[in-house]
Protein backbone atom coordinates (compact mmCIF):
# COMPACT_ATOMS: atom_id res chain seq x y z
CA UNK A 467 0.00 0.00 0.00
CA UNK A 468 1.12 3.52 -0.74
CA UNK A 469 0.20 4.53 2.83
CA UNK A 470 2.83 2.15 4.21
CA UNK A 471 5.48 3.22 1.71
CA UNK A 472 5.48 6.92 2.71
CA UNK A 473 6.68 8.21 -0.63
CA UNK A 474 9.11 11.11 -0.51
CA UNK A 475 9.81 12.78 -3.86
CA UNK A 476 13.25 14.33 -4.26
CA UNK A 477 13.53 17.24 -6.69
CA UNK A 478 15.64 20.23 -7.59
CA UNK A 479 14.25 23.52 -6.37
CA UNK A 480 13.85 25.43 -9.65
CA UNK A 481 10.30 26.48 -10.50
CA UNK A 482 10.20 23.98 -13.41
CA UNK A 483 11.53 21.12 -11.25
CA UNK A 484 8.93 21.91 -8.58
CA UNK A 485 6.13 22.02 -11.14
CA UNK A 486 7.22 18.58 -12.33
CA UNK A 487 7.36 17.22 -8.77
CA UNK A 488 3.85 18.55 -8.13
CA UNK A 489 2.59 16.97 -11.35
CA UNK A 490 4.04 13.61 -10.27
CA UNK A 491 2.57 13.96 -6.78
CA UNK A 492 -0.86 14.84 -8.18
CA UNK A 493 -0.86 11.84 -10.51
CA UNK A 494 0.29 9.48 -7.73
CA UNK A 495 -2.31 10.76 -5.28
CA UNK A 496 -5.06 10.33 -7.89
CA UNK A 497 -3.90 6.84 -8.91
CA UNK A 498 -3.74 5.63 -5.30
CA UNK A 499 -6.78 7.49 -3.98
CA UNK A 500 -4.84 9.36 -1.30
CA UNK A 501 -4.52 13.07 -0.54
CA UNK A 502 -1.56 14.82 -2.20
CA UNK A 503 -0.40 16.01 1.24
CA UNK A 504 0.47 12.40 2.17
CA UNK A 505 3.30 12.50 -0.39
CA UNK A 506 6.20 14.67 0.67
CA UNK A 507 8.27 16.78 -1.73
CA UNK A 508 11.89 17.24 -0.65
CA UNK A 509 14.00 19.93 -2.35
CA UNK A 510 17.62 18.97 -2.95
CA UNK A 511 20.14 21.52 -4.12
CA UNK A 512 22.44 20.21 -6.87
CA UNK A 513 25.84 21.45 -8.03
CA UNK A 514 24.27 22.36 -11.38
CA UNK A 515 22.01 24.88 -9.63
CA UNK A 516 25.04 26.71 -8.25
CA UNK A 517 26.87 27.17 -11.58
CA UNK A 518 25.37 29.91 -13.69
CA UNK A 519 28.28 31.65 -15.34
CA UNK A 520 29.37 29.10 -17.96
CA UNK A 521 27.76 26.52 -20.21
CA UNK A 522 27.08 23.26 -18.36
CA UNK A 523 29.04 21.47 -21.07
CA UNK A 524 32.15 23.18 -19.67
CA UNK A 525 31.26 22.73 -16.00
CA UNK A 526 30.92 18.94 -16.06
CA UNK A 527 27.73 18.04 -17.87
CA UNK A 528 24.33 16.68 -17.05
CA UNK A 529 25.46 14.68 -14.01
CA UNK A 530 25.68 17.99 -12.16
CA UNK A 531 21.89 17.99 -11.83
CA UNK A 532 21.52 14.38 -10.75
CA UNK A 533 24.40 13.46 -8.45
CA UNK A 534 22.94 14.88 -5.25
CA UNK A 535 19.54 13.36 -6.05
CA UNK A 536 21.19 9.96 -6.61
CA UNK A 537 22.95 10.28 -3.25
CA UNK A 538 19.68 11.19 -1.50
CA UNK A 539 18.09 8.04 -2.99
CA UNK A 540 21.02 5.87 -1.94
CA UNK A 541 20.91 7.25 1.60
CA UNK A 542 17.16 6.66 1.79
CA UNK A 543 16.41 10.36 2.31
CA UNK A 544 13.93 10.20 -0.56
CA UNK A 545 12.12 7.24 -2.17
CA UNK A 546 11.93 8.54 -5.71
CA UNK A 547 13.46 11.44 -7.61
CA UNK A 548 11.92 13.42 -10.45
CA UNK A 549 13.94 14.80 -13.38
CA UNK A 550 13.50 16.39 -16.78
CA UNK A 551 14.37 13.31 -18.89
CA UNK A 552 16.40 15.59 -21.15
CA UNK A 553 18.77 16.39 -18.30
CA UNK A 554 19.40 12.79 -17.21
CA UNK A 555 22.84 11.45 -18.14
CA UNK A 556 22.83 8.43 -20.50
CA UNK A 557 24.56 6.37 -17.83
CA UNK A 558 23.32 6.38 -14.25
CA UNK A 559 25.14 4.91 -11.25
CA UNK A 560 24.39 1.19 -11.07
CA UNK A 561 22.52 1.64 -7.76
CA UNK A 562 19.98 3.91 -9.52
CA UNK A 563 17.31 2.94 -12.05
CA UNK A 564 14.83 4.86 -14.18
CA UNK A 565 11.41 3.52 -13.15
CA UNK A 566 9.76 5.16 -16.14
CA UNK A 567 8.23 8.39 -17.43
CA UNK A 568 5.05 10.39 -17.10
CA UNK A 569 3.07 10.91 -20.34
CA UNK A 570 5.17 13.17 -22.57
CA UNK A 571 4.24 16.83 -23.07
CA UNK A 572 4.53 18.56 -26.44
CA UNK A 573 8.13 17.97 -27.58
CA UNK A 574 8.54 21.11 -29.70
CA UNK A 575 10.91 24.01 -29.21
CA UNK A 576 9.13 27.33 -28.80
CA UNK A 577 10.51 30.44 -30.53
CA UNK A 578 10.36 33.57 -28.45
CA UNK A 579 11.15 36.91 -30.03
CA UNK A 580 9.46 40.29 -30.25
CA UNK A 581 11.10 40.76 -33.68
CA UNK A 582 10.15 37.77 -35.86
CA UNK A 583 8.21 34.49 -35.72
CA UNK A 584 11.12 32.37 -37.04
CA UNK A 585 14.93 32.63 -37.23
CA UNK A 586 14.56 33.41 -40.96
CA UNK A 587 12.77 36.66 -40.12
CA UNK A 588 15.44 38.18 -37.86
CA UNK A 589 17.57 41.10 -39.03
CA UNK A 590 21.15 40.29 -40.13
CA UNK A 591 23.48 40.00 -37.14
CA UNK A 592 20.66 39.73 -34.59
CA UNK A 593 21.49 37.92 -31.36
CA UNK A 594 19.88 34.61 -30.40
CA UNK A 595 20.38 33.65 -26.77
CA UNK A 596 20.59 30.00 -25.79
CA UNK A 597 22.72 27.67 -23.69
CA UNK A 598 21.87 24.72 -25.91
CA UNK A 599 24.47 23.62 -28.47
CA UNK A 600 21.69 21.85 -30.36
CA UNK A 601 19.56 24.98 -30.68
CA UNK A 602 22.58 27.14 -31.48
CA UNK A 603 23.70 24.80 -34.29
CA UNK A 604 20.16 24.52 -35.70
CA UNK A 605 19.78 28.30 -35.77
CA UNK A 606 23.21 28.73 -37.38
CA UNK A 607 22.37 26.11 -39.97
CA UNK A 608 19.51 28.33 -41.18
CA UNK A 609 21.16 31.68 -40.49
CA UNK A 610 24.99 31.60 -40.36
CA UNK A 611 24.97 35.40 -40.02
CA UNK A 612 23.14 35.47 -36.68
CA UNK A 613 25.09 35.75 -33.46
CA UNK A 614 24.52 33.24 -30.70
CA UNK A 615 25.04 34.37 -27.11
CA UNK A 616 25.12 32.22 -24.00
CA UNK A 617 21.84 32.60 -22.12
CA UNK A 618 21.63 30.64 -18.90
CA UNK A 619 19.49 30.61 -15.80
CA UNK A 620 16.05 29.16 -15.28
CA UNK A 621 13.22 29.70 -17.75
CA UNK A 622 11.95 32.86 -16.03
CA UNK A 623 15.44 34.39 -15.91
CA UNK A 624 15.92 33.79 -19.61
CA UNK A 625 12.58 35.35 -20.47
CA UNK A 626 13.47 38.37 -18.32
CA UNK A 627 16.80 38.79 -20.16
CA UNK A 628 14.97 38.65 -23.49
CA UNK A 629 12.42 41.22 -22.28
CA UNK A 630 15.30 43.47 -21.16
CA UNK A 631 16.73 43.36 -24.70
CA UNK A 632 19.91 41.44 -23.84
CA UNK A 633 19.13 39.16 -26.78
CA UNK A 634 16.75 39.43 -29.75
CA UNK A 635 15.33 35.91 -29.53
CA UNK A 636 15.53 32.68 -27.62
CA UNK A 637 14.28 29.12 -27.90
CA UNK A 638 12.80 27.15 -25.01
CA UNK A 639 11.06 23.82 -24.72
CA UNK A 640 7.31 24.36 -25.02
CA UNK A 641 6.90 21.61 -22.38
CA UNK A 642 8.70 23.67 -19.76
CA UNK A 643 6.73 26.81 -20.64
CA UNK A 644 3.45 24.90 -20.37
CA UNK A 645 4.36 23.41 -17.01
CA UNK A 646 5.10 26.90 -15.73
CA UNK A 647 1.90 28.33 -17.21
CA UNK A 648 4.03 30.46 -19.55
CA UNK A 649 3.08 29.00 -22.95
CA UNK A 650 1.60 32.38 -23.84
CA UNK A 651 5.21 33.62 -24.11
CA UNK A 652 5.83 31.47 -27.19
CA UNK A 653 5.63 33.48 -30.41
CA UNK A 654 5.82 30.39 -32.61
CA UNK A 655 6.32 26.65 -32.37
CA UNK A 656 9.17 25.25 -34.42
CA UNK A 657 8.74 22.29 -36.76
CA UNK A 658 10.20 19.07 -35.31
CA UNK A 659 11.67 18.19 -38.71
CA UNK A 660 13.80 21.33 -38.69
CA UNK A 661 14.32 21.82 -34.96
CA UNK A 662 14.56 18.17 -33.96
CA UNK A 663 13.95 18.02 -30.20
CA UNK A 664 16.62 16.90 -27.75
CA UNK A 665 16.49 13.30 -26.58
CA UNK A 666 13.99 13.18 -23.73
CA UNK A 667 12.55 16.65 -24.32
CA UNK A 668 9.10 17.07 -22.78
CA UNK A 669 9.30 13.89 -20.68
CA UNK A 670 9.50 13.63 -16.89
CA UNK A 671 11.61 10.73 -15.61
CA UNK A 672 11.27 9.07 -12.22
CA UNK A 673 14.28 7.35 -10.66
CA UNK A 674 14.67 5.20 -7.54
CA UNK A 675 17.16 2.80 -6.03
CA UNK A 676 17.55 -0.06 -8.51
CA UNK A 677 16.63 -2.65 -5.84
CA UNK A 678 13.50 -0.82 -4.64
CA UNK A 679 10.63 -2.96 -5.94
CA UNK A 680 8.08 -1.20 -3.73
CA UNK A 681 8.87 2.11 -5.42
CA UNK A 682 8.40 0.54 -8.86
CA UNK A 683 5.00 -0.93 -8.00
CA UNK A 684 3.85 2.35 -6.44
CA UNK A 685 4.84 4.22 -9.63
CA UNK A 686 3.52 1.68 -12.15
CA UNK A 687 0.00 3.16 -12.44
CA UNK A 688 1.28 6.61 -13.44
CA UNK A 689 4.03 5.58 -15.87
CA UNK A 690 3.41 5.84 -19.61
CA UNK A 691 4.62 2.98 -21.78
CA UNK A 692 4.58 4.84 -25.12
CA UNK A 693 6.84 7.51 -23.61
CA UNK A 694 9.05 4.73 -22.18
CA UNK A 695 9.53 3.19 -25.62
CA UNK A 696 10.31 6.54 -27.26
CA UNK A 697 12.80 7.36 -24.53
CA UNK A 698 14.43 3.92 -24.75
CA UNK A 699 15.09 4.64 -28.44
CA UNK A 700 16.38 8.16 -27.89
CA UNK A 701 18.61 7.22 -24.95
CA UNK A 702 20.07 4.18 -26.74
CA UNK A 703 20.91 6.45 -29.67
CA UNK A 704 22.58 9.01 -27.44
CA UNK A 705 24.57 6.28 -25.73
CA UNK A 706 25.99 5.00 -29.05
CA UNK A 707 26.96 8.52 -30.06
CA UNK A 708 28.37 9.13 -26.62
CA UNK A 709 26.09 12.15 -26.72
CA UNK A 710 26.68 14.74 -24.06
CA UNK A 711 25.78 18.36 -23.78
CA UNK A 712 28.95 19.06 -25.81
CA UNK A 713 27.29 17.64 -28.88
CA UNK A 714 24.55 19.23 -30.98
CA UNK A 715 22.20 16.27 -31.35
CA UNK A 716 18.47 16.01 -31.97
CA UNK A 717 16.73 12.68 -31.36
CA UNK A 718 12.97 12.22 -31.51
CA UNK A 719 11.08 8.90 -31.45
CA UNK A 720 7.34 8.61 -31.71
CA UNK A 721 4.92 5.69 -31.56
CA UNK A 722 2.88 5.21 -34.75
CA UNK A 723 0.51 2.29 -34.22
CA UNK A 724 2.75 -0.65 -33.31
CA UNK A 725 5.86 0.99 -34.79
CA UNK A 726 8.35 3.53 -33.55
CA UNK A 727 9.44 6.25 -36.00
CA UNK A 728 12.79 7.75 -35.17
CA UNK A 729 14.46 10.90 -36.53
CA UNK A 730 17.97 11.79 -35.45
CA UNK A 731 20.34 14.55 -36.49
CA UNK A 732 23.86 15.56 -35.53
CA UNK A 733 25.29 18.93 -36.49
CA UNK A 734 28.61 20.65 -36.54
CA UNK A 735 28.37 23.25 -33.75
CA UNK A 736 28.59 26.12 -36.28
CA UNK A 737 25.71 24.59 -38.26
CA UNK A 738 27.79 24.32 -41.45
CA UNK A 739 27.24 20.57 -41.74
CA UNK A 740 24.62 18.11 -40.57
CA UNK A 741 23.85 14.40 -40.88
CA UNK A 742 20.47 12.87 -40.26
CA UNK A 743 18.65 9.58 -40.39
CA UNK A 744 15.07 8.36 -40.18
CA UNK A 745 14.39 4.75 -39.24
CA UNK A 746 11.34 2.79 -38.09
CA UNK A 747 11.01 -0.52 -36.25
CA UNK A 748 8.43 -2.47 -34.28
CA UNK A 749 7.96 -0.76 -30.92
CA UNK A 750 9.35 -3.67 -28.91
CA UNK A 751 12.73 -3.10 -30.60
CA UNK A 752 13.06 0.41 -29.19
CA UNK A 753 16.63 0.19 -27.91
CA UNK A 754 17.86 -1.69 -30.99
CA UNK A 755 16.31 1.03 -33.20
CA UNK A 756 18.18 3.77 -31.37
CA UNK A 757 21.43 1.81 -31.52
CA UNK A 758 21.03 1.09 -35.24
CA UNK A 759 20.45 4.79 -35.95
CA UNK A 760 23.47 5.67 -33.82
CA UNK A 761 25.74 3.23 -35.62
CA UNK A 762 24.50 4.39 -39.01
CA UNK A 763 25.31 8.02 -38.21
CA UNK A 764 28.63 7.20 -36.55
CA UNK A 765 29.72 5.50 -39.77
CA UNK A 766 28.92 8.64 -41.79
CA UNK A 767 30.07 11.54 -39.66
CA UNK A 768 33.59 12.96 -39.73
CA UNK A 769 35.44 12.19 -36.50
CA UNK A 770 36.03 15.89 -35.81
CA UNK A 771 32.37 16.91 -36.26
CA UNK A 772 31.86 18.00 -32.66
CA UNK A 773 35.23 19.73 -32.26
CA UNK A 774 34.75 23.38 -32.97
Ligand SMILES: NCc1[nH]cc(CCC(=O)O)c1CC(=O)O
Nearest residue numbers: 550552638639641642667668669
Ligand atom coordinates in the same frame (compact mmCIF):
# COMPACT_ATOMS: atom_id res chain seq x y z
N1 LIG B 1 18.11 22.05 -19.85
C1 LIG B 1 17.09 22.77 -19.19
C2 LIG B 1 15.74 22.18 -19.39
N2 LIG B 1 15.48 20.91 -19.03
C3 LIG B 1 14.19 20.64 -19.36
C4 LIG B 1 13.65 21.78 -19.92
C5 LIG B 1 12.30 21.93 -20.45
C6 LIG B 1 11.33 20.84 -20.18
C7 LIG B 1 11.52 19.60 -20.99
O1 LIG B 1 12.18 19.57 -22.04
O2 LIG B 1 10.94 18.59 -20.57
C8 LIG B 1 14.63 22.77 -19.92
C9 LIG B 1 14.51 24.15 -20.39
C10 LIG B 1 14.40 24.26 -21.88
O3 LIG B 1 15.06 23.51 -22.62
O4 LIG B 1 13.67 25.11 -22.35
